[in-house]
Amino acid sequence: MRSWVRFAAGGLVVLLLAALAARWLANDYLFFAAFVVLQFVVLATAWNILGGYGGYVNFGTGAFVATGAYAAVALQKLADLPLPLLVLAGTAAGAVLGSALGLLTLRLRGIYFAIATLAITIILETVVLNWDYVGGARGITLDRPHEDPFFGTYNRMLVVLMAGMAVVAVGIAxxxxxxxxxxxxSAIRDSEDAAEACGVPTLRRKVQAATLSGAMMGAAGAPLPLYLSFVDHTAAFGLNYAVSAMAMPMIGGTGHWIGPVIGAVLLGTAQQAVTVTISSEVNVLITGLLLIGFVVAAPRGILGWLGR
Amino acid sequence: MTAVLEVTGVVKRFGGFTALSEVSISVGAGERLGIIGPNGSGKTTLMNVIAGRIRPDAGGVRFEGRDIGALPAWRRARIGIARSFQIPLPFGSMSVLDNLRVPLEQGGEADPPGRAAALLEDFGLFPRAAARAGDLSQVELRKLELARAVAGNPRLLISDEAMAGLSGSEIDEVLELLLRLNARGIAVVMIEHMMRAIMRFSGRVVCIEAGRIIAEGPPDAVVADPGVRRAYLGA
Incomplete structure (x- = not known):
């Protein structure tokens, strides 16, 4: 109980810092970087619930981000709903896709499951490419406010929102x-047969984990088109989402909630630094190299390295 | 003796191979039943049918008078059918204590950590409570398997070759554990190749060969059966 009080206090401090920075910090690029890193904290944390705790490797993070993003786009265009409802819609859409993914685990395990998640991304990207209402291959520009009464710009408000989502996501994890x-x-990850023999309803738990993970990813995707005020399939389905959301928990450590946070902050910040100083292409390369390095040298991530 | 488990006319085919043909056995409450048979005779398949891991093509399974044919494995575990695995399947990344918390939590136990600690004490594993289950020795793994299996207070325990790979004194330790569990009223079905253990443990022995029961009765009688000697002991 006391540790939860400490956690809540820490979360509040993070939010307060984000809000203060949004009001008084001048450099707009820092906010873009913060948005990306915070979004990755949510995505890596969400990925870890199914992939780290449950042992089912999901290569489809891009599909979930896009599902959240396009749910927001479609509803904004259709009914011009307020932001909280758009985020809620993205969450719900991610949850629906997540439960479908969970049902796949009935028949597919290991590498076959991972391949199926990749296939989901390709199928959904094809759907979006041919769905003219949300812009199809051209992409879509969103009509949304530019000012925010409290934080100055709308984008700064979105960064604070993403910080809030990150705190909630980490709290859930x-x-x-x-x-x-x-x-x-964890029992399912270590041995599905033994888990079942211990009375664990394995399929139900896997569907619940996939639904929760998908909902969190969908939520993280919903503000994306609003932040960019434009979205197309390459931005929403980017391979970088799939690779990073997996690499971050693996680099940080999958066994503990703090692992994905460490991985997302370190890798996310490094990616932003590389994007600015070298190029955005190189940042994916960095992710790949770091992932290989960790898998070979420290398979249990930074936490494993530190002996936790 | 009332039957805790009744298996009737179970048939299981894998493609063209018939693993079990018309197998019927019953296990009395608190009974010690030994099951022997050559490798590939269908012993583990039969246990998988009982535990709900595989569905038979025909036949029925009743537990305490209730038809459990449609229940998934996890449900059967919760109503009192426990099993240990031929190759130990610990939750290797979790602590020994947490391994026991899993079945206790699933069974709705009020104080899982406390009860888990008591079980570890009982099975002589308490000093290893904080160790990673994946780091245990073979005999410790066997004990953990049994402790985890009986954590949910089962009425039937299926022990699938729990002695495999153990030394003489370790076999005695595990055998003692199984006898103690049985003394608490748990019916135990012991699949075993270790004849010494089967003879000491079983009140009744069933011999399976090629998916059929070829002999059944007191241990001495089954071992002396000419058919069993031919099929299993190679004499």
């Missing part, structure tokens, strides 16, 4: 890690 639900997922 932390709860999963210490709960009976989380132990059941």
């Amino acid at each position: 932390r709860w999963v890690g210490v709960s009976a639900f989380g132990r059941a997922l």
Whole structure:
């Protein structure tokens, strides 16, 4: 209980810092970088619930981000809904896709499951490419406010929103890690047969984990088109989402909620620095090299290295 | 003796191979039943049918009078059918204590950590409570398997070759554990190649060969059966 109080206090400090920075910091690029890094904190944390705790490797993070993003785009265009409802819609759409992904685990395990998640990305990208209402291959420009009464610009407000989502996501992952639900997922990862023999309803738990993970990814995707005020399939389905959301927990450590956070902050910041100083192409290369390096030299990530 | 488990006319085919043909056995409450048979005779398949890991093509399974044919494995575990695996399947990345918390939490136990610690004490694993289950020795793994299996207070325990790979004194340790569990009223079905263990443990022995029961009765009688000697002991 006391550790939860400390966690909540830490989360509040993060939010307060984000809000203060949004009001008084001048450099707009820092906000873009912060948006990307915070989004990755949510995505890596979400990925880790199914991939780290449950052991089901999801290569489809891009599909979930895009599902959240395009749910927001479609509803904004259709009914011009307020931001909280758009985020809610993205969350719901991600949850629906997540539960479908969870059902796949009934028949597919290991590498076959991972390939299926990649296939989902390709299928959904094809759907979006041919869906003219949300811009198809051309992409779509969103009509959204530019000012925010409190934070100055709308984008700064979105950064604070993303910080809030990151705190909530990490809180959820932390709860999963210490709960009976989380132990059941870890049992599934270590041996599905033994978990079942211990009374764990394995399929139900996997569907729940995939739904939760998908909902969090969908939520993180919803503000993206609003932030960019333009979105097309390459931005939403980017391979970088799939690779980074997997690389970050692996680099940080998959066994504990803090692992994905460490990975996302380190790798996300490095990617932004490289994008600015070298090029945006090189940043994917960096991710790949770091992932290979960690898988070979420190398979349990930074946390494993530190002996946790 | 009332039957805790009744298997009737179970048939299981894998493609063109018939693993079990018309197998019927019953296990009394608190009974110690030994199952022997050559490798590939269908013993583990039969246990998988009982535990719900595979569905038979025909036949029925009743547990405490209730038809459980449609129940998934996890449900059967929760109503009192426990099993250990031929090759130990620990939750290797978790601590020994957390391995026991999983079945306790699934069973709705009020104080899983406390009960898990008591179980570890009981099975002589308490000093290893904080160790990663993947780091245990073979005999510790066997004990952990049994502790985890009985954590949910089962009425039936299926022990699938729990002695495989153990030394003489370790076999005695595990055998003692199984006898103690049985003394608490848990019916135990022991699949085993270790004849010494089967003879000491079983009140009744069933011999399976090529998916059929070829002999059944007191241990001495089954071992002396000419058909069993031919099929299993190679004499």
